[in-house]
Amino acid sequence: MPDRIDPCLALLKPKPPKGSQWAFEVKWDGYRLAAHIEPSGVRILTRGGHDWTDRFPAIAAEARRLPVATAILDGEAVVFDERGRSDFGRLQQSLGGRGGKRMSREAVLMAFDLLYFDGRDLTGTELGARRHLLEGLVPAGGEEAIRLSEEIEADGDVLLRIACEHGLEGIIAKDRNSTYRSGRGGEWLKIKCIQSDGFAIVGYEKSTASFGGIGRLLLAARKGDELVYVGGVGTGFNERSAADLREQMDKLIIAKPAIDTGRKRNAVFVRPELVAEIEYRAWTHDGKLRHASYKGLREEQDTAAVYAVDLALKAG
Incomplete structure (x- = not known):
């Protein structure tokens, strides 16, 4: 049984693909995890390969109850809001914020692939057969800490419209005939209702009227080997997330901005x-973000990549 398998990643596309070989699922907004089940015990690994078994006790306990001797489940850990939507900010808060060490008992693993099953490596097997085995192991429905991410029979354009109307992040399309390949090879595609990416925080503008005293975060993206200013964000905070963020930023204060942000009043700059x-x-x-909203801080263990602005502008 492999010690670890680098995950298959979805390639961003502006529109859903056409053709009967494409299967569709909801795009979950959380942390990518792999659950390794062996007779010796269960390991929960992040996308970057960090062992977070202790951080997700309910998922680990449910994995031990599954009727299988050896398996590797691929999925996304999520926390749902009151409307049943996965909420990245709630997941982060359940783990104690960025760099926190809390356990999340609320998190649910939405399992969408099976990479190893009862002594067999399934990565060379086509998706349709892997899904068939997964559905036998993790039944649809239920309220357990591991749930099946169900395939949805629908036209991709219709499904995307419905997902967006319900406030979901988007949909995933997967080639039923594809084997499991690590990286972003195009076998899996993601189509988003709203763009969502990682940006480096280079400072903030102070405000006495805002949560945590944060009027606006100043953000940067990558351009080649450098960071460039891409504007700010002043919405999406609540009292708790703003306080956590302010605590993190105050440890990183520097006298001069790391990049050119233009003239800013009441600005505090951070590494x-x-x-x-x-x-x-x-x-x-001119290369600035429009209608931006803060969702949370990315963890290093979840490969906190800073978005490449030249790619973003081409995609936009």
């Missing part, structure tokens, strides 16, 4: 070590 997950609708003609 660009924190990566914020930001929702946004589009880019302005």
